[in-house]
Amino acid sequence: MKRPKKPEPTAREVALVARQERALDEEIAEQEQRLRAQRRGQLGTRSLLAGAPRTRRAAATGMGRGTAGPAMPTRASILSGVNVRAGGMR
Numbered sequence: 001m002k003r004p005k006k007p008e009p010t011a012r013e014v015a016l017v018a019r020q021e022r023a024l025d026e027e028i029a030e031q032e033q034r035l036r037a038q039r040r041g042q043l044g045t046r047s048l049l050a051g052a053p054r055t056r057r058a059a060a061t062g063m064g065r066g067t068a069g070p071a072m073p074t075r076a077s078i079l080s081g082v083n084v085r086a087g088g089m090r
Contacts, residue, residue: 009017053059
């Protein structure tokens with residue numbers, strides 16, 4: 001006995017398969033582009049360390065690139081919002 005023939009795909013099924021193939025091709029192209037850029041050195045450790053201080057001294061003083069000042073608030077900045085009188089705090 002013979003098997004019945006498989007029905008032809010509908011236009012909707014053909015369009016769905018075409019969309020999926022296009023999306024997959026685009027995703028593969030993006031991944032390949034990222035890998036090429038990483039091999040050239042545009043991505044990776046250089047970009048990840050772009051904001052890091054260059055020396056240990058700069059890191060210790062908080063003077064690294066990308067930071068405006070010390071990382072910890074100073075006592076003066078903490079107390080600036082507190083009204084202190086001779087008799088006590090208000």
